[in-house]
Amino acid sequence: MRAVRAVGADHCEVIIVRAYVLIRVVAVLQPVMTAITSAHHRSSAAAAGLIAVLAVQSAPLVTVALIRRQMPPTWLTGLEVAALTGELAAGTHIYLSVYGQTWTYFVYQYSLIMIVGVGLSFRRLPVMFAVSAVPAAVYAAVSITQLGETPWNAALDAAPYLLHSGVAWMITNAFRRSSHEVDLAHRILTDREVELAAERERARHARMLHDRVLQTLEVLGQGESVADPALRGHVRAEATRLRSFVRGDSDGTVTDGTVTNLPGALAAVAQEMTRSGLAVQLNTAQLANALRWRAKPSAETTQALAGAAREALVNVLKHAGTRSAVLHAELDKTTLTVSVLDHGCGFDGRLREPGFGLTTSIRGRIAAVGGEMSIESQPGMGTYVELRVPAPAHVSAPG
Amino acid sequence: MASPDVIRMVDNLLKIRNTLYDEEPFIPGGTDARHLSPSRAVPTLADQRRCAGVHAAMIAVGVVDDHPVVRHGLSHLLEQWPGVTVVASGATVSELGSADSLDVVVLDLYLGTDDPALESITLLAASTPVLVVSASARPADVLGAIRAGASGYLTKDCQPELLAAGVLTAASGGFALTSELADIVQSARPRDAVPGDDTTARVHLSPREEQTLSYIARGFTHEQIATRLGIRKSTVNTYVERIRDKLQVGNKADLTRAALTRPGTFRPATG
Numbered sequence: 001m002r003a004v005r006a007v008g009a010d011h012c013e014v015i016i017v018r019a020y021v022l023i024r025v026v027a028v029l030q031p032v033m034t035a036i037t038s039a040h041h042r043s044s045a046a047a048a049g050l051i052a053v054l055a056v057q058s059a060p061l062v063t064v065a066l067i068r069r070q071m072p073p074t075w076l077t078g079l080e081v082a083a084l085t086g087e088l089a090a091g092t093h094i095y096l097s098v099y100g101q102t103w104t105y106f107v108y109q110y111s112l113i114m115i116v117g118v119g120l121s122f123r124r125l126p127v128m129f130a131v132s133a134v135p136a137a138v139y140a141a142v143s144i145t146q147l148g149e150t151p152w153n154a155a156l157d158a159a160p161y162l163l164h165s166g167v168a169w170m171i172t173n174a175f176r177r178s179s180h181e182v183d184l185a186h187r188i189l190t191d192r193e194v195e196l197a198a199e200r201e202r203a204r205h206a207r208m209l210h211d212r213v214l215q216t217l218e219v220l221g222q223g224e225s226v227a228d229p230a231l232r233g234h235v236r237a238e239a240t241r242l243r244s245f246v247r248g249d250s251d252g253t254v255t256d257g258t259v260t261n262l263p264g265a266l267a268a269v270a271q272e273m274t275r276s277g278l279a280v281q282l283n284t285a286q287l288a289n290a291l292r293w294r295a296k297p298s299a300e301t302t303q304a305l306a307g308a309a310r311e312a313l314v315n316v317l318k319h320a321g322t323r324s325a326v327l328h329a330e331l332d333k334t335t336l337t338v339s340v341l342d343h344g345c346g347f348d349g350r351l352r353e354p355g356f357g358l359t360t361s362i363r364g365r366i367a368a369v370g371g372e373m374s375i376e377s378q379p380g381m382g383t384y385v386e387l388r389v390p391a392p393a394h395v396s397a398p399g
Numbered sequence: 400m401a402s403p404d405v406i407r408m409v410d411n412l413l414k415i416r417n418t419l420y421d422e423e424p425f426i427p428g429g430t431d432a433r434h435l436s437p438s439r440a441v442p443t444l445a446d447q448r449r450c451a452g453v454h455a456a457m458i459a460v461g462v463v464d465d466h467p468v469v470r471h472g473l474s475h476l477l478e479q480w481p482g483v484t485v486v487a488s489g490a491t492v493s494e495l496g497s498a499d500s501l502d503v504v505v506l507d508l509y510l511g512t513d514d515p516a517l518e519s520i521t522l523l524a525a526s527t528p529v530l531v532v533s534a535s536a537r538p539a540d541v542l543g544a545i546r547a548g549a550s551g552y553l554t555k556d557c558q559p560e561l562l563a564a565g566v567l568t569a570a571s572g573g574f575a576l577t578s579e580l581a582d583i584v585q586s587a588r589p590r591d592a593v594p595g596d597d598t599t600a601r602v603h604l605s606p607r608e609e610q611t612l613s614y615i616a617r618g619f620t621h622e623q624i625a626t627r628l629g630i631r632k633s634t635v636n637t638y639v640e641r642i643r644d645k646l647q648v649g650n651k652a653d654l655t656r657a658a659l660t661r662p663g664t665f666r667p668a669t670g
Contacts, residue, residue, distance in 0.1 A: 203537070207513065215534045218555040219472035223479075239556055243536065279558060283582035283616050285538055290586070324558055326578050326618025330585070341618040384617075 007186065012179035016172055017065050020120050024062045027113035028055050031106035046094045047106075050087065054110055057083055061117075077121045081131055084111050085138040092146040108157075111135050115161050119168025128169050129162065136161035188293060195292065214242050237275035244271065244282070262297055262329065263288045265306035266338070269313065270327055278317045279324040287329040287336075295392040297336060304369045305329075305338050305387055308362040312340040312385040315359070320344025320383060336389050343382040362387070458570045461495045462488040464507040464532075469555070473505060473532065473562075480563040492519045498527045503550075503570040508533035508540055515540055517547040524548030528569040532562065541583045545646050551575025573636070574643040581615035584642065602645050611638040 031051045057080055064072040084107075091107030115132055122128035136158040143149040143157060220226050221236035244267040263284040270280040297305070309327055316325045322344035329338045359375060362385070366373045371389030460477055462485055464470040474485040487495045491510055498504060506529050508515045515535075523529045528550040533540065536554045544552050550569035553562060557577070565575035576584075587602050604612065607628070614624045621639075625632040 206535070206537070207509070215466055215469045215555055218534065219469050221556070222559055223472060223476050225472065225475075236556075243534075243554075243556055281557075281578060281618065283578055283618075285536075285579075285583040286585040286616065288586070289538070328578070328582065328617045330613060330616070339617045343618075343620070381623075384619075 008179035008182035009176070012175055013070060016120055016175070017069055017071060020071060020117050021062055021065050023113060023116050023120075024058050024065075027110050027117075028058050030109050030113060034106045034109075044094060050090060050094060050107065053087065054107070058114075071121050074121050077118060078131060080114070081118065081134055084114075084135050087111075088135060088138050089142050089146070092142050108139060111139070112160055112164060115165045116168045119165035119170075120172050122169070123173075125169060125173075128165060132161050132165040192292065209242060209245075214239060217242065233275065233277055236279070237271060240274045240280075241271050261291070262302045262305060262336075263291070265302050266309060266327060266329060269306050269310045272310070273313045273317065273325075276317060277323065278313060280313060281324065281326045283326060283328040287331050290331040294331060297389070297392045298369075301336075301369045301371075301389055301392070304365045304371075305336075305389065308365045308373070308387050309338055309340055311359075311362050311365075312387075315385075316340065316342045316344060316383070319347070322382075331391060334391050336391050338387045340385045341382065346377040346379050346381045346383050348377075348379050457484045458482055458502045458566065459484060459486045459500060460566060460570075461486065461498065461501040461504045461527075463490070463492055463495060463504060463510065464488075465490045465509075465511040466507075469507070476559050476562060477505070477566065479559075480566075483563065483566060492516070492523065498523055501527050503528045503530055503566055505530050505532050505566065506549075507531075508535060508544055515543055517543055520544055520547040520549050524550070528572065530565050530569040530575060532557075532565075536579070536583075538583045538586055541580060542587055542646070545580075545584075545643070548647060551577070552580050553577060554579060574639055576615055576639050576642065578616050578618045581612050584646065585612055585616055602642075604642060604645065608638050608642055608645075611635060612642060615639075 031054060035047060035051055061072045061076055061080065064076065087107050088111065091105060115135065118131055119128060122131060139161070140151075140154040140158040143154045144151055149157070217235055217239040221232055221239050226232045226235060244264075266284055267282060270282040273280045313325055313327065316322065320342045322342050325340060325342040327338075327340055329336070331337075359373075363373050366387050366389065369389055371387060373388070374386050375383065376386075377383040460483060462470055462473050462477070464473065467490075470488050470490070474488055477483050477485050487501065489495050492498075492504075492506070495501070495504065504523050504527050506516065506520065506523070508531050510516050510519075520529050520531065524547070529548065531544045531549045531552045532555060533544075533552070534555045535541075541552050550572075551565045551574065553565050553575070557565075557579070561577060565577065568575040584602065610628065611624055614627065619627070621632050621635045625635050628635070
């Protein structure tokens with residue numbers, strides 16, 4: 001799929017960063033307001049010093065977020081959480097020396113607000129909870145040992161750390177996920193539009209080509225109007241190539257053997273075999289249609305399937321005693337199937353199959369990409385070769 | 400959308416029309432006696448044609464294509480097939496004259512214009528099976544032609560045997576579902592439709608019909624499919640007919656209207 005700008009995800013990140021900066025500014029304002037409104041704090045050098053420390057440690061995070069317009073690196077956030085453990089302990093001493101009211105314990109309030117930023121920063125839930133648990137545990141410890149709280153009360157006071165970060169993480173995650181889905185839908189839509197435009201253009205050319213050249217070529221390729229069988233084969237091959245061009249299977253001919261889309265690769269194989277004298281009926285309409293919105297097979301899978309189909313067709317040409325075969329591909333929810341069928345002489349499946357080396361080679365190719373292969377044949381009943389690989393999956397949303 | 404009642408009604412109308420004008424499908428290889436049944440008071444057009452010197456066992460084919468080379472080539476290929484004779488050909492449908500004397504019309508889809516000849520298919524199919532032979536393999540063209548009433552669709556790169564088989568099947572009133580056509584019909588299944596895309600046809604097939612369709616797309620013969628599914632060959636044929644019915648279901652009313660309003664349809668019963 002072509003790279004389309006991830007409009008939704010970009011927008012989503014910008015909003016998250018804005019929210020983050022706002023939260024960090026409010027977190028610093030909280031102790032500043034405490035200092036301004038309380039005479040005791042105002043007069044305490046220790047309180048003023050600790051507030052300054054909190055403001056200074058917030059600065060790099062906010063600056064990075066503002067300049068780079070993305071969340072600060074998680075290691076920086078981790079570092080701040082580590083520093084917070086010391087500040088929580090130090091804060092209790094300032095509080096003890098000044099007041100008897102919990103709400104003036106401003107480091108606690110600061111940390112409760114900044115922990116929302118932790119919820120925004122870490123994408124993996126266990127990591128995020130582990131980081132949030134550090135200040136929660138430190139706070140519970142110091143409030144029991146330094147402030148003389150009961151364990152029950154301390155636990156109640158520590159719980160909001162996990163609650164704040166957890167809710168923030170949940171909302172951010174849902175937001176990111178839905179933005180990603182919007183982008184995915186947008187990308188599929190853009191691709192379809194481009195394909196549709198190309199399809200319209202191709203249809204216009206196709207009309208011109210098939211109305212004149214292709215019709216004549218195909219009739220000449222059949223029957224007796226061209227006496228020389230070699231020339232007739234050549235005409236037929238050219239017609240097949242023109243037909244698959246008109247159909248849009250591939251971008252013209254394959255010269256370097258590196259077609260990465262499966263219908264195109266199979267069309268190239270069909271052309272090659274037709275040139276060698278085996279008329280291949282190529283049935284890839286279902287596949288081509290399914291690929292318009294389902295995940296495409298990898299280049300390796302495409303190469304393996306096309307290579308295996310080619311070997312199966314060579315086998316038909318060499319051993320089946322027939323001049324025609326059907327090459328078919330089908331993609332459903334679970335499986336991508338490519339089959340080669342001929343109505344030639346067949347062979348006794350219990351005996352050694354002709355072209356035995358070739359079939360082991362096909363089996364190997366398909367097994368290498370996680371697929372399997374089966375051969376069915378009976379004398380006089382033709383041969384059916386089926387290649388199956390698991391249907392490729394779309395890249396799933398992160399988080 | 401046509402309800403089952405309407406479809407049944409239309410079916411009855413078609414049957415009545417067929418009885419009136421004796422356009423029941425001609426079975427290739429059938430005996431003359433079958434076609435000159437003594438119970439019939441009125442000689443049918445088919446009978447008249449046979450009396451006029453065309454061998455009764457021969458399938459009379461009309462070929463319509465705007466390219467002389469292609470027309471000639473198709474006629475040449477068909478004439479080589481035993482039991483098949485090309486009695487009329489032309490660049491347009493009107494050049495064929497009356498289609499009543501034909502067992503099957505082989506029709507090009509684009510007759511010198513940018514629009515497929517879907518109306519011609521519907522008009523012709525009301526009286527004579529139409530086998531479309533076109534250079535276009537675009538799913539929209541293929542499905543459009545079938546929906547318009549065609550008895551089959553072949554691309555011009557098909558093997559001569561396939562063309563002959565298609566003509567035989569269409570002439571006998573069957574549906575010439577080639578592997579290529581089956582593949583394209585498969586691509587019109589709702590489960591493969593792009594989400595939110597209403598332009599693709601919604602053809603709801605039963606699991607057995609799906610299987611049959613998939614096997615045909617792989618190139619299996621009806622006999623082979625019967626063996627694989629453990630059913631009779633006639634059942635496979637039934638599935639194929641049902642697939643055709645489902646593809647053409649929305650068009651049945653159009654077909655009937657075309658059949659009833661076709662100019663020159665009504666002849667005096669005393670003939």
